[in-house]
Amino acid sequence: MSPLDEAHSASYVGWRIRRGVNPPMAMLAELTHRCPLACPYCSNPTELLGRETELSTEQWVEIFQQAAEIGVLQVHLSGGEPAARRDLVTLVKAARDAGLYTNLITSGIGLTDRRLEELDDAGLDHVQLSLQGVTAAIADRIGGYKGGFDRKMHVADRIRAIGFPLTLNAVMHRENLPDLDATIDMAVRLGARRTEIACVQFQGWALTNRSALQPTRDQVNEAKRIVKAAQERLKGKLVVDFVPPDYYSDYPKACMNGWGSTGLNVTPDGSVMPCHAAATIPNLTFEKAPDRSLGDIWYNSPAFNAYRGTDWMPDQCKSCERRDIDHGGCRCQAMAILNDPDAVDPVCRKSCGRAMLDLLLEAEAEKKERPLYVFRKLKIGSDR
Ligand code: SF4
Numbered sequence: 001m002s003p004l005d006e007a008h009s010a011s012y013v014g015w016r017i018r019r020g021v022n023p024p025m026a027m028l029a030e031l032t033h034r035c036p037l038a039c040p041y042c043s044n045p046t047e048l049l050g051r052e053t054e055l056s057t058e059q060w061v062e063i064f065q066q067a068a069e070i071g072v073l074q075v076h077l078s079g080g081e082p083a084a085r086r087d088l089v090t091l092v093k094a095a096r097d098a099g100l101y102t103n104l105i106t107s108g109i110g111l112t113d114r115r116l117e118e119l120d121d122a123g124l125d126h127v128q129l130s131l132q133g134v135t136a137a138i139a140d141r142i143g144g145y146k147g148g149f150d151r152k153m154h155v156a157d158r159i160r161a162i163g164f165p166l167t168l169n170a171v172m173h174r175e176n177l178p179d180l181d182a183t184i185d186m187a188v189r190l191g192a193r194r195t196e197i198a199c200v201q202f203q204g205w206a207l208t209n210r211s212a213l214q215p216t217r218d219q220v221n222e223a224k225r226i227v228k229a230a231q232e233r234l235k236g237k238l239v240v241d242f243v244p245p246d247y248y249s250d251y252p253k254a255c256m257n258g259w260g261s262t263g264l265n266v267t268p269d270g271s272v273m274p275c276h277a278a279a280t281i282p283n284l285t286f287e288k289a290p291d292r293s294l295g296d297i298w299y300n301s302p303a304f305n306a307y308r309g310t311d312w313m314p315d316q317c318k319s320c321e322r323r324d325i326d327h328g329g330c331r332c333q334a335m336a337i338l339n340d341p342d343a344v345d346p347v348c349r350k351s352c353g354r355a356m357l358d359l360l361l362e363a364e365a366e367k368k369e370r371p372l373y374v375f376r377k378l379k380i381g382s383d384r
């Protein structure tokens with residue numbers, strides 16, 4: 001470690017002791033917003049970043065090294081579609097060389113047989129494959145990409161042949177919740193060790209499509225029953241994780257396990273954020289890596305300290321017995337529904353914003369016709 005690095009490390013330790021801030025454990029590296037698919041439930045921002053804004057290979061390599069130095073253990077390589085980066089194999093190798101556990105979050109499109117072998121040689125540890133639907137007709141329509149389902153099935157076969165540990169990610173919503181049983185069966189068939197059944201989270205494009213995607217209360221109750229039965233039936237064979245839809249809960253989720261507590265996101269242009277939707281909160285400014293070091297941003301930047309700990313909380317949360325369970329919920333959700341990132345999360349039964357959320361759910365339940373999807377759009381462009 002250089003004298004400068006040592007001085008930096010010492011200052012992080014000092015900051016940690018003063019503020020009680022732990023180092024981050026996980027980093028979401030959004031390598032690109034480009035993606036061949038156009039899923040309407042995408043949580044990427046509606047203002048997508050083009051290829052010309054993306055960090056270079058060298059900049060990502062430096063970010064991985066900085067991440068490892070400040071204590072990050074695992075990096076989730078995501079997008080958009082990370083395979084749209086021609087340097088993906090180099091990036092995986094660099095992250096592994098830095099000592100990080102590497103998880104690739106992908107639709108599978110763009111992963112040729114040869115590329116998968118190269119990723120294996122580069123040391124890739126784990127793959128999370130997204131599923132848009134259980135048949136080609138549904139998956140290709142929701143993903144807006146003809147032939148995508150067949151391609152994904154081929155990639156899943158190759159993943160199994162190589163032996164990558166596989167998680168199947170399925171975002172569930174009003175249209176595909178009737179296929180939940182078949183989705184879980186597919187995870188078993190594809191040889192996944194784990195499946196994440198995540199009810200759509202309303203951020204980015206998904207928020208634009210909220211009326212079309214919002215499940216009904218009956219669907220949610222049925223989903224909980226199916227997941228519980230599957231968890232018992234498949235014990236020891238497949239781990240079935242369930243992310244319930246927030247809007248029907250009594251209390252909010254512990255979003256990011258608390259702002260600036262365990263993880264950070266780096267966007268394609270290097271902006272470092274406490275969560276993937278933080279840019280929707282006005283008055284927060286996000287600093288860019290690698291020019292400003294990740295450690296400095298994590299410990300010292302105003303954006304990371306804005307909602308850290310409990311000082312920022314409204315009185316209702318400060319004095320609440322659930323304060324250390326949900327950490328005051330999700331700031332981006334308070335922003336999206338109440339237009340106030342400082343408010344009590346409107347999902348919370350104790351929030352005065354809950355009435356507004358209930359009205360919204362009632363109004364959506366009464367609609368006879370669902371609006372058409374607004375598909376995510378970004379010109380693919382050529383790669384760097
Ligand atoms: Fe969570 Fe705040 Fe609601 Fe308590 S009042 S349950 S801390 S959001």
Ligand code: FES
Pocket residue numbers: 203255256275276277278329330331332333
């Ligand atoms: Fe930003 Fe929850 S997504 S705090």
